[in-house]
Amino acid sequence: MSPAPKVHILSDLHLMAPSEPFYQRILNWLESVPAPGDHVALAGDIFDVFVGNKSVFASQHAPFFSRVRELLTRGVHVHHVEGNHDFWLAGAYRSMDCSDAKIHGDFIEIELAGRRLRVEHGDLADPTDRTYLVLRRFFRGRFGRLLVDLAPGAILDAVGNTWSNGSRDRQPELPDGWSDARRNALRDIYFEYARTRLASSGASALVMGHCHDAHECEGYMNVGFPRKHGASVRWTPETNQLERVRFL
Numbered sequence: 001m002s003p004a005p006k007v008h009i010l011s012d013l014h015l016m017a018p019s020e021p022f023y024q025r026i027l028n029w030l031e032s033v034p035a036p037g038d039h040v041a042l043a044g045d046i047f048d049v050f051v052g053n054k055s056v057f058a059s060q061h062a063p064f065f066s067r068v069r070e071l072l073t074r075g076v077h078v079h080h081v082e083g084n085h086d087f088w089l090a091g092a093y094r095s096m097d098c099s100d101a102k103i104h105g106d107f108i109e110i111e112l113a114g115r116r117l118r119v120e121h122g123d124l125a126d127p128t129d130r131t132y133l134v135l136r137r138f139f140r141g142r143f144g145r146l147l148v149d150l151a152p153g154a155i156l157d158a159v160g161n162t163w164s165n166g167s168r169d170r171q172p173e174l175p176d177g178w179s180d181a182r183r184n185a186l187r188d189i190y191f192e193y194a195r196t197r198l199a200s201s202g203a204s205a206l207v208m209g210h211c212h213d214a215h216e217c218e219g220y221m222n223v224g225f226p227r228k229h230g231a232s233v234r235w236t237p238e239t240n241q242l243e244r245v246r247f248l
């Protein structure tokens, strides 16, 4: 008998080019870790820049889609919850022959063994981040979609790279390097959001990413920043256990 299905969550990989060693590590992980019947939840910012169905992004990340295609063929369920660096992705997954992967704008809930896991990117957790939330509503709305559809891929790539480098410049260090007070303030925001979200959704467990801080509290775990922390999160529905599993 095959083992009971589990959910593996990856987020904030910020994949750039397949020539990076980290990119290869992720391709190996996709090839070797998920078993048939398992779910892989890609929880946003998987790509450093990937907006809309543009061939410039799709061809750059062809090796990634080829692994996803293998997973789908092996009977692994693949979900992508969009992040702030990767959205309007459904067309790209379709054009890369991965239409069985499920793309979700805000969150997914996966039910196994009578329990429900909720996965979000995490960019909605901080209600004080008003400017971002307004921008998000714009770009995820109908007009944002139209802009992304009309803009040439090369332009989006250039804008995205600038934005990406910009946010790295503004936040050069991970929360690991922050003062305790600053890191605890961030965690309080995420913990409060997690408690509220678990209660309102009725889910048994919640996993998010986005802030690059590997923290956790009752029923909730943040993936952190896999480039630094070197781990995915695994949910075992029978015990409702969330654990960090280091990459091979």
Ligand SMILES: [Mn+2]
Residues within 6 Å of the ligand: 044, 045, 083, 084, 085, 121, 123, 209, 210, 211
């Ligand atoms: Mn993010």
